[in-house]
Amino acid sequence: MPELPEVETTVRRLRPEIVGRTITGVRLDWSRHTPTPAELRSLLPGRTVVGMARRGKYLVLDLEPAGRTLLIHLGMSGRLLTAAPDADPDKYAHTVLSMDNGRQLRFSDARKFGRLYLLADPRTVLGRLGPEPLSDAFSAGWLTEQLARRRRAIKPLIMEQSFIAGIGNIYADEALHRAGLEPRRPANSLAPAEADALHGGIQAVLAEAIEHGGTSLDWVYPGGKMQMRLRVYGRTGRPCLACGSSIERIVLGQRSTHFCPCCQR
Template sequence: MPELPEVETAVRWLGPRLCGRTLLGARVAWARTLGGQRPAALNRAVAGRAVRGVSRRAKWIRIDLDDPAHPAPAVLVHLRMSGRLVIAPAGVPPGPHVRVSLLLAGGGRLDFVDARKFGRLRQVGDADAALPDLGPEPLAPGFGGPQLGAALGGRRARLKPLLLDQRVVAGLGNIYTDEALFRARLDPRTPAAGLGPSALDALCAAIRAVLTEAIAAQGSSIDASYRTPAGEPGRFQERLAVYGRGGEPCPLCQTAIRRVLLAQRATHFCPRCQRRARARRR
């Protein structure tokens, strides 16, 4: 499932290849991908519009369009479980899992490929208003212990589910949350309210380091479902310390990595290296 590094990898690849290009329209093979928007409405809204930019907010891809009739016209894409955006050259027919295609002037298409059909793509007139309530970007300047502490709000809930909540921190999913907690030496079951300023700083530094390294490696291909838009697997899966490694030795202390279910999500941690802070009274 794509998280911040995988989405960022896609955005960095697509940006220079799409910016300045004009869309001719949309072809929709699976209408539910539009999440309620009608195929004819999508086609009308994008036809003749030039792409002004491709960016990321949390796990959303935002393709800004040139349309003076709207405040922030864009196509918003969420890859969810298995979505991918790929640029198909002219003359290559769409594959079986292409749900929506945006047709490019000069030939070729931007194909939204999504085997499992959970992904979403739609056009909006005001992208800023259309995006849901999202927490701070962990790679933005200013993200540090105080900001994370404020986002966690001193809650007594466990750290792992809180970090997965996109309203608390934007872009984290199961893989990078487990890896960041390992690097910060924090037990995922620790109540958020148990973290003092130094632990919050360490957690922010760990989140930033893991995400930065994962982007440099173009994400993690745990299975065959994730590929970059260029069709390559990511390389960060080889460097995962705990995620997916239940029962294997901890890279630091050789204790067996534990795998537990926390809020219905598989969670991996070293029971020796990652300490469990108690909730503090504030």
């Protein structure tokens, strides 16, 4: 599920309660984390969360002492929430950290694609990511230059985390509609004005999604309102809000792709 806006919303919601808390216990029913469950049980208790941020689709928790960093990637169905130990039993919460305020930080993930990493140097994971799309490093000039060097289809390219960090299937489709670009266009076929439009579309849709608390689809990510503002994602066969044409669905890079054949060229 979670793309940049949903992770950002999660960080903003949890930060006030998590920062300053010391981890007192760990329960793990899932072994595909890094390092092993035994090491996590040994290394996490006693450490205090001194900072909480987002990089791409990763939640980044800085821990003291010893400068360890906890990275959490929510995968497709992961959620991070706090709860009282006896509240709302959650059979998908396979990773639970107890905190010194008596509450739990629960990593709930029905599909188990999410991952947690406790690292001495977070750059081993985060170093592979491209620029943050809402930072100065992601400028229209930079994007124009990069696009000229690639001939790959534009949609799978902007979803490549090493190219730009944080964009997933929903916001790729939405950014391309806002930019008026057909998802299969080769990156190096974009004129500078089109690259500018793509840059603007990416920043606008991500900012709008953060403002509205992210996209809630099905039961996966609660609380967001952005799903009511999506213009193409999940709207196959329905009229384009700009021109009335029927939204098309194709498969591109093995992901469903929605676009308006009239507005996006």
